Amino acid sequence: xxxxxxxxxxxxxxxxxxxxxxxxxxxxxxxxxxxxxxxxxxxxxxxxxxxxxxxxxxxxxxxxxxxxxxxxxxxxxxxxxxxxxxxxxxxxxxxxxxxxxxxxxxxxxxx
Amino acid sequence: xxxxxxxxxxxxxxxxxxxxxxxxxxxxxxxxxxxxxxxxxxxxxxxxxxxxxxxxxxxxxxxxxxxxxxxxxxxxxxxxxxxxxxxxxxxxxxxxxxxxxxxxxxxxxxxxxxx
Numbered sequence: 001x002x003x004x005x006x007x008x009x010x011x012x013x014x015x016x017x018x019x020x021x022x023x024x025x026x027x028x029x030x031x032x033x034x035x036x037x038x039x040x041x042x043x044x045x046x047x048x049x050x051x052x053x054x055x056x057x058x059x060x061x062x063x064x065x066x067x068x069x070x071x072x073x074x075x076x077x078x079x080x081x082x083x084x085x086x087x088x089x090x091x092x093x094x095x096x097x098x099x100x101x102x103x104x105x106x107x108x109x110x111x
Numbered sequence: 112x113x114x115x116x117x118x119x120x121x122x123x124x125x126x127x128x129x130x131x132x133x134x135x136x137x138x139x140x141x142x143x144x145x146x147x148x149x150x151x152x153x154x155x156x157x158x159x160x161x162x163x164x165x166x167x168x169x170x171x172x173x174x175x176x177x178x179x180x181x182x183x184x185x186x187x188x189x190x191x192x193x194x195x196x197x198x199x200x201x202x203x204x205x206x207x208x209x210x211x212x213x214x215x216x217x218x219x220x221x222x223x224x225x226x
Binding site for chain 2: 041043045096102104
């Protein structure tokens with residue numbers, strides 16, 4: 001289908017790892033992104049991965065990409081209460097300026 | 112510095128009003144975007160300007176009129192809006208690599224309420 005799918009909600013305890021999953025639609029998408037949005041704010045670019053990579057690590061964030069299954073994940077190590085937000089994955093369609101956003105996952109971190 | 116600024120932060124307008132939203136970036140990005148975001152939903156692309164030319168219009172009603180006066184500024188002119196147009200309007204800009212958009216950065220948004 002046309003939608004980039006994410007699970008709606010994830011709840012974790014402070015200090016645990018969080019894994020947010022995304023299934024995207026276009027196998028030709030060259031860049032895949034993760035954004036964080038806090039209430040009432042714009043989207044903050046967290047990290048991205050190029051389609052010829054399987055994994056990218058950036059401090060507490062690890063992105064895994066499975067191109068065959070069109071599956072993207074974001075792992076947040078040592079999750080903190082400040083990580084509570086909505087997380088969007090996004091794909092940029094090859095040859096265009098169109099960024100297609102996932103449905104968003106609300107992460108709640110319990111103290 | 113990866114800052115995109117938007118003004119105003121909040122806007123309340125009647126259905127007969129004309130208003131404008133403004134967006135500015137000084138990062139040298141040559142692509143700028145308008146998105147509309149309803150509560151608990153992902154951003155929906157409205158317009159893209161590339162090198163100050165309109166390159167994408169996602170079939171947006173004509174009551175929304177974009178303008179890109181120069182490479183740093185992007186406006187969205189609003190006229191005769193409907194209550195269902197109430198939303199968070201997000202501006203973004205993106206870097207280029209190899210002639211293609213790359214990292215996209217968002218402003219904080221304008222919360223628009225149409226009464």
